Amino acid sequence: MKKVLKLLLFIIGFPALLAFVAWKSVIVLQEGSSYSFWPYVGLILAGVIFIAYLITFIVTGKKSKKNAGNRKKVMRQVVALVLVSFIFTAGIWLVVDIPLPGILDSATAGTVTFDKLREDYADQAEQNGLLIDNFVKWNYANGNLDNGKSLDYWLEQGWSAPEVKNLVSVNFKSIDKNGYVSFRGPWINLADDDRLTIPVLVHLVLNKREFNEEIDFIMNYEMIPNLIQTDDNPENFNRGEELTEEQKELLVKWSILDMQGTPMEIAIDLGNMQSLVTYLLGSMSELIAPLLYTLNEAIADDALAGTPIYIGIDATEGNFALKIGSTVEARGMWDYKKSAWLNSNHLLFAVISLFPARQWLYLWGAVVIFASLAIGALRLKEFGGKDEENEDAAEDAYNAYEPDWAAIDAEATKDMSPYEKTYYYAQQARNRR
Numbered sequence: 001m002k003k004v005l006k007l008l009l010f011i012i013g014f015p016a017l018l019a020f021v022a023w024k025s026v027i028v029l030q031e032g033s034s035y036s037f038w039p040y041v042g043l044i045l046a047g048v049i050f051i052a053y054l055i056t057f058i059v060t061g062k063k064s065k066k067n068a069g070n071r072k073k074v075m076r077q078v079v080a081l082v083l084v085s086f087i088f089t090a091g092i093w094l095v096v097d098i099p100l101p102g103i104l105d106s107a108t109a110g111t112v113t114f115d116k117l118r119e120d121y122a123d124q125a126e127q128n129g130l131l132i133d134n135f136v137k138w139n140y141a142n143g144n145l146d147n148g149k150s151l152d153y154w155l156e157q158g159w160s161a162p163e164v165k166n167l168v169s170v171n172f173k174s175i176d177k178n179g180y181v182s183f184r185g186p187w188i189n190l191a192d193d194d195r196l197t198i199p200v201l202v203h204l205v206l207n208k209r210e211f212n213e214e215i216d217f218i219m220n221y222e223m224i225p226n227l228i229q230t231d232d233n234p235e236n237f238n239r240g241e242e243l244t245e246e247q248k249e250l251l252v253k254w255s256i257l258d259m260q261g262t263p264m265e266i267a268i269d270l271g272n273m274q275s276l277v278t279y280l281l282g283s284m285s286e287l288i289a290p291l292l293y294t295l296n297e298a299i300a301d302d303a304l305a306g307t308p309i310y311i312g313i314d315a316t317e318g319n320f321a322l323k324i325g326s327t328v329e330a331r332g333m334w335d336y337k338k339s340a341w342l343n344s345n346h347l348l349f350a351v352i353s354l355f356p357a358r359q360w361l362y363l364w365g366a367v368v369i370f371a372s373l374a375i376g377a378l379r380l381k382e383f384g385g386k387d388e389e390n391e392d393a394a395e396d397a398y399n400a401y402e403p404d405w406a407a408i409d410a411e412a413t414k415d416m417s418p419y420e421k422t423y424y425y426a427q428q429a430r431n432r433r
Helices: 002-012 014-024 026-031 038-066 071-096 100-107 114-141 151-160 162-177 186-190 198-206 256-260 271-300 336-343 345-363 365-383 388-400 405-413 418-431
Strands: 221-225 228-230 237-242 264-267 310-315 321-325
Touching: 002 014, 002 365, 014 026, 014 038, 014 345, 014 365, 026 038, 026 114, 026 345, 038 071, 038 345, 038 365, 071 345, 071 365, 100 114, 114 151, 114 162, 114 336, 114 345, 151 162, 162 336, 198 256, 228 271, 256 336, 271 310, 336 345, 345 365, 405 418
Parallel strands: 228 310
Antiparallel strands: 221 237, 264 321, 310 321
16 A cells, blocks of 8 residues: 555656646647757656666665665665755756846847746747748748648748748848948947837948958849739738849848848828828739839849839838838848747757746745655654654663662651561562562
């Protein structure tokens, strides 16, 4: 019966904890399925900790049995098991939680915080899974990935495909070195935190920047933007002609809008004229679009921005706005922040995978400690024997006590006759030998 009870206590401890970690890691494993072993780091860590606990459990059990009857030595094994159960659950994270926020903040430039992962690691896993999925879709659409294979094939391969891994690495260097790094001075700070205004945009577009002519960028097709978006034609980009070898070798530059990724929109309230203007846009788009393309080509000239910035009109869903868009999607890229995430996505998945383990090592750690303590109590009862130290102490105390026999005898014989006293003392002498 004791063996069955100890087995049940063991199962509800670390094995149950490992099962919870695996269950809560499913979303991370699914979203990062193409990233080799990296999304499994948290689960692997929990498994290693379980093995360490299991070894301790077996060793302390054998030593308790070997030292059966020696209560002091058995108690040492109980303390060792309970201590290890604490160290490998809450204890390890009490230590790791001290440097981890700073390390994570430094590694991601504050874009992925410890608090965010602690509160909702599943949401971050979904975001990071979307990074690679959309990257593959965009590069399949623009011809950077072989269209001879299906889109589903490339989505399934993801980061594990050498072609995708190479695209991520090569093209990130371009948006990093000839994009983010090329912006200097206070203007780049003004572009952060949604403070990008038209004057700031103009400065960031026209200010002189230095570029690395040796940085390559993989781009096989020119993606043509849809500059007049209506409900009937809401697409962002359409694939144009395949680039020539000379065009592929041209230096790719990036605008500040490419760093942000999202377009700037200037809403225009047309009042009662809204429906009429939207209708005219739809019917006259063939005349208006060439004018917008000419404007965008002028902006892309090296004398101005040196890179495309798409000025168009968004008349979808009953709105009317001037839309200033970036080239990132056309080039198969995310904005700079997410491109940086994507470039280190395998490492981010490894970090994200730690949080299901961390969460349950904290939550279920108390159960593991309690189960270990209960197992130790059963072992102590089974193998501990008598408490020899307490027995020896009691015996020593008894031996140390010496009754005042003279006083006792005097009190006992005070009313006796001489004959009775002689008999009493003779009897007591035999008893006290």
